[in-house]
Amino acid sequence: MARPRTIDRDKVLDIAERIVREEGATALTFDAVAKAAGITKGGLQYCFGSKDDLTAAMVDRWMASFNAEVARSTAADASSLEHARGYVVASSRLDEATQTKMAGMLVTLLQSPEYLQRVRAWYAAWIGRFDPGSEAERRARTAFLAAEGAFFLRSLGLVEMDHAGWDGVFDDILKLL
Template sequence: MAPHNPAQRDLLLDAAETVAAREGVARLTFDAVAAEAGVSKGGLLHYFSSKEQLIEAMVQRSADGWRNCFMTGYAEAPEGPGRMLRGILNHCCMDARNWTDGLRRSYSAIFAALAQNSELVQPMRDVYDELYGLIRNDGLPDHVAEIVMAAIDGLWFYWVMRLRPVDQEALDRLRCTLERIVALAVEKPETFDVQITTPPPSADA
């Protein structure tokens, strides 16, 4: 059997993402992907022996891309508290032109995985575990880091889902606001002390 060609494998994954994004996961078939890629079905089967294997590879590639994004940001950010969050904001949330249709299309893999078998999303779960491990050791109050990441993930989600557009102005507003929150959490962490109280039981309880 001929060895796998990484460039050809990426071409096939591109085709699978295109089919899933354009036609929906129900139409993500080997025939459709092979036609989109301009290869024979046998050529596709040489790389992926099942639909689940194809979707898992799509998810893994998306997960690797996200890991590369936040780890590059982490490496570029100055050391100190909030380094991981500062890195994500500066590297991943700086330029709206980097939020491309191809990047949005790559996340069709996640929806394909959820529709096919939720266990196939595990590579992305693993990457988020890595990310949150770094954030927990980032020197900021835990709930501050959670709020900042929830805001970033929220913006990302409604962009991927085409619920709202994300332009440079929107991205700048979010980034600048979150940068101020991180800076304040570094300088005055006591500002974010939270007392969690349990509401009294309702009269109907």
């Protein structure tokens, strides 16, 4: 009896991300991912369930990676202002390809109430760090929202911005903190 083949989830997620980055979110299909990964469509479905589940796994992995990036530059017992600074700095380091990929996946996910709730919870956790009774914390919340606005405007192609312009925007956002 042959040993069952194991699917490397991270490798499949890497391939799915590459497809989204190179061809756009609409090119992300089970057929395309299975073919590029050298696995069967059934094996991919067994591993991830549905295209939405695959996309959610990609977004979850990205959010965990982003949170880890913020944590690397922010002490565990840091104030909400220091967390906001870490968030803004991590956001400023995202390259345009990553931004486009993430925006495309988020737009896809937001069409599903289940996944919309997961993304909302992630944002609520970040926004919940800031005390609206404090002027400094309100500025930190504004910096957080400004960083997200810049991310989405650039990612969705609504604002063209070169690297120097991007750095300038984030320098200005950091001044809020």
